[in-house]
Amino acid sequence: MKRTIIAIVSSNPSVLGRIATLMSRWNLDIDCLTMQKLGTKEGTSDISMLINVEEAHQTEQLVKQIDKLVDVISVADMT
Amino acid sequence: MxxxxxxxxxxxxxxxxxxxxxxxxxxxxxxxxxxxxxxxxxxxxxxxxxxxxxxxxxxxxxxxxxxxxxxxxxxxxxxxxxxxxxxxxxxxxxxxxxxxxxxxxxxxxxxxxxxxxxxxxxxxxxxxxxxxxxxxxxxxxxxxxxxxxxxxxxxxxxxxxxxxxxxxxxxxxxxxxxxxxxxxSEKVEIHLPGYHVPGPANEKQIHRLAGAIERARRPVLLAGAGVLHAKACDRLRLFAQNHQLPVVNTLLGLGSFPTSHPLFLGMGGMHGTYAANMALSECDLLINIGSRFDDRLTCNLSKFATEAEIAHVDIDPAEIGKNVPTKYPVMGDAGVVLEQLERTTGSCKERQEWLRHLHTYAQQHPLHYENRPEDSTIPPQYVIERIRHYAGSDAIVTTDVGQHQMWTAQHYQFEHPYHWVSSGGLGTMGFGFPAAIGAQIAEPEKTVVAIVGDGGFQMTLEELAVVTELHLPIKIIILNNNALGMVRQWQEAFYEKRYAHSIPSFQPDFVRLAESYGVTGWRITERDQIDSVLESAVKNPDPVLIDCRVKQMENVFPMVAPGKGLKEMIGV
CATH class of the missing domain: 3.40.50.970 (Thiamin diphosphate (ThDP)-binding fold, Pyr/PP domains)
Incomplete structure (x- = not known):
């Protein structure tokens, strides 16, 4: 099933790599990914990912793992 | 400048x-x-x-x-x-x-x-x-x-x-x-907008769990290292006593609850006690405090605690529900949650029958091993019991990873928190001896015993130089079976005794090796040397290495084989 995950992160060069490492560990393909600096708050960016998971439970665990990253300010499954 | x-x-x-x-x-x-x-x-x-x-x-x-x-x-x-x-x-x-x-x-x-x-x-x-x-x-x-x-x-x-x-x-x-x-040199402010430390647990979650504890007929507390990190061992003991909850430890949770306590069932998991594993299998409420339901604890997940409602108290929300579906999630520090639960939990159902039932398991199926004085070979479990006798419950014990680690976890009888140091999750061979160096530096007055295998010790033995340089009176005890024992055990059990590279054809002379580093080295080859050597070692103010030759083909039992459930122990 397709899920859309949206995260607000601290803008720094390693944050995307950290999230990508998690995706790799979970063996998840990213169908679509965008990242952009937020105009509203300096030092923060928005990452939006479309992923394909087998069951909803997976996304719940993945969101928790992404949320554990210190550079991630907030994250949610916005599907 | x-x-x-x-x-x-x-x-x-x-x-x-x-x-x-x-x-x-x-x-x-x-x-x-x-x-x-x-x-x-x-x-x-x-x-x-x-x-x-x-x-x-x-x-x-x-x-x-x-x-x-x-x-x-x-x-x-x-x-x-x-x-x-x-x-x-x-x-x-x-x-x-x-x-x-x-x-x-x-x-x-x-x-x-x-x-x-x-x-x-x-x-x-x-x-x-x-x-x-x-x-x-x-x-x-x-x-x-x-x-x-x-x-x-x-x-x-x-x-x-x-x-x-x-x-x-x-x-x-x-x-x-x-x-x-x-x-x-001014005050430094941290700035971590994406990092949050959980405060007290949600009261609603606490009330739900307290209600479940009051109703449960066959509850069991599973205490992991989270209790130790939270410095909540006294609270755990009081809570277990006040509500008559039997306690199982994870490998790394050992020491958080005294082994001699009547409510203690031992370590659970692959090499846990029969009573602990049966308690986890037969309970109607499993309260996990500060453990992450590791696969060596749960064994086959589909057969794990099938009759139980699961409660999981953890400071890391990503652990809750990760491996085991959880009915009562509580996010928070183990100490804070235990205090909240103590305040909230009322009188509980009568549990004498359940406790008696578990006590019977413990009586009928205690940890055991073959120990015949007439045998020329030395059972490693016996050596651990003798180390416990001489070093006592106040000694800090570190281990490497493998059979000796499991035997130490089973037989050392830990009474106090922060006296047990081992590599659990990663299972890092080579961990035990250098960890003992850190332990002795943290507690210079205490007896520190590093129980290691001949395999793992050879991975980090270069640290003997540190022991001599800093004069750390660590007692290094090599349970030397001239084998990578746990690998060999699995080859015996699951690979038709094809001992591929688990019995090396060469090993160093550990006594001379120790001496070349300036550490006193002794060897035990006969049963009647055990007591005198261990007694001398513990009393010795200097670092000592003991090369203790033990039975090569000894296996760690009881055991849950891969793919089996906790109820399906062999060697009970």
Missing amino acids: TLTTKTEDEPKFTWGTGADVLVQSILREGTEVIFGYPGGAVLPIYDALYRKKVRHVLARHEQGAIHAAEGYSRVSGKPGVVIATSGPGATNIVTGLMDACIDSLPIVVFTGQVARPVINTDAFQEADVIGITAPATKHNFQVRDLRDLSRIVKEAFYIATSGRPGPVLVDLPKDVSAEQIEWR
């Missing part, structure tokens, strides 16, 4: 190097000792350490340094601090980082990096340490601007020690640590 120490009231501007700022910032966190190994990229840092006369333990390999820091941290509860150089220095600590990550130990590592202008040019001793260690740390930083350094150090210690503890790495390019700066 050196930095003068700060005065609390008026900020002082002084000139120093980035390394001076680093050392000052590390000391500000209350660091008493640093475990490390110098190298090109950390020369400015070592120069600053030299000027400040900081206590530094020179390991003989970076892996030894980080395992020592882990042992120090496990025993003292304080963060272990490590310095390693760039490239190979940094890659040599990766095993320790992963070990600390999975076992939730607060470690702060500072690695040197090549200078900023040559990063990403494959410079001498360059490695992408941030990339390599990101999945093996709770967080990592690279310092690109010296003005950020003192804040980053403060953040590193805060992240490592708060919430679920873990390792944090700070990578410091050489030109940053060598750079001169006019530095103001």
Whole structure:
């Protein structure tokens, strides 16, 4: 099933790599990914990912793992 | 130029190097000792350490340094601090980082990096340490601007020690640590908008769990290392006593509940006690406090606690529901939650029948092994019982990984918290001996016993030099079966006795090896030597290594075979 995950992160060069490492560990393909600096708050960016998971439970665990990253300010499954 | 120490009231501007700022910032966190190994990229840092006369333990390999820091941290509860150089220095600590990550130990590592202008040019001793260690740390930083350094150090210690503890790495390019700066010793504020430490647990969750505890007829408490991190052992004991809850420990939770306590059932899991595993299998409410339902504890998940409602108390929300569906999730620190539960839980159902039932299991199926005095070979379990006899419950015991680790967990009978140091999640051979160095540094007056195998000891034995150099009176006891025992056991059980590379044809003379490092070495080959040698070793104020020859083909039992459920133990 397709899920859309949206995260607000601290803008720094390693944050995307950290999230990508998690995706790799979970063996998840990213169908679509965008990242952009937020105009509203300096030092923060928005990452939006479309992923394909087998069951909803997976996304719940993945969101928790992404949320554990210190550079991630907030994250949610916005599907 | 050196930095003068700060005065609390008026900020002082002084000139120093980035390394001076680093050392000052590390000391500000209350660091008493640093475990490390110098190298090109950390020369400015070592120069600053030299000027400040900081206590530094020179390991003989970076892996030894980080395992020592882990042992120090496990025993003292304080963060272990490590310095390693760039490239190979940094890659040599990766095993320790992963070990600390999975076992939730607060470690702060500072690695040197090549200078900023040559990063990403494959410079001498360059490695992408941030990339390599990101999945093996709770967080990592690279310092690109010296003005950020003192804040980053403060953040590193805060992240490592708060919430679920873990390792944090700070990578410091050489030109940053060598750079001169006019530095103001003022209060440093941390800025971590994406990092939150849970406060008290949600009261609704507490009430739901308290109600479940009151109603349960066959409850069991599973206590993991989270109880130790939370310093909540007294609360755990009171809560278990007040509500008549039998207690099972995980491997790393040992010591959080006294083995001699009538409510204690032992360790659960693959090599746990029959009573503990049957309690987990037959309970109607399983209250997990501070353990992460590791597969060595649960064994086959589809057969795990099938009759139970699951409650899981954890400070890390990502652990709740990760492996086992959870009906009563409680997010919070084990100590705070136990206090909240104690306040909320009312009188419980009568549980004498359930406790008697479990007691019968414990009586009928205690841990056992074959120990015939007429046998020429020595059962390793017997040696552990004799070590316990002479070293006592007040000794700190570290182990490596393998059969000797399981036998120690089963037979040492831990009574006190923070006296048991072992590598659980990662199962790192080579951990036990350097961890004992850290443990002895944390507790210089205590007896520290490193129970190791002949395989794992050979992975980090170079640290014998540290033992002699610092005169650490560690008792190293090698349970020498001249085999990689756990591998051999699995080959015997599941690979039709094809002992592929698990019985080496050569091993060193451990006694002469010890002596070449200036450590007294003794050998036990006969049963009647055990008591006199162990007694002398424990009384000896010097470091001692004992090469104890034990039965090669001994197996760890009871056991749950791979794919089986906890109820399906063999060798009971």
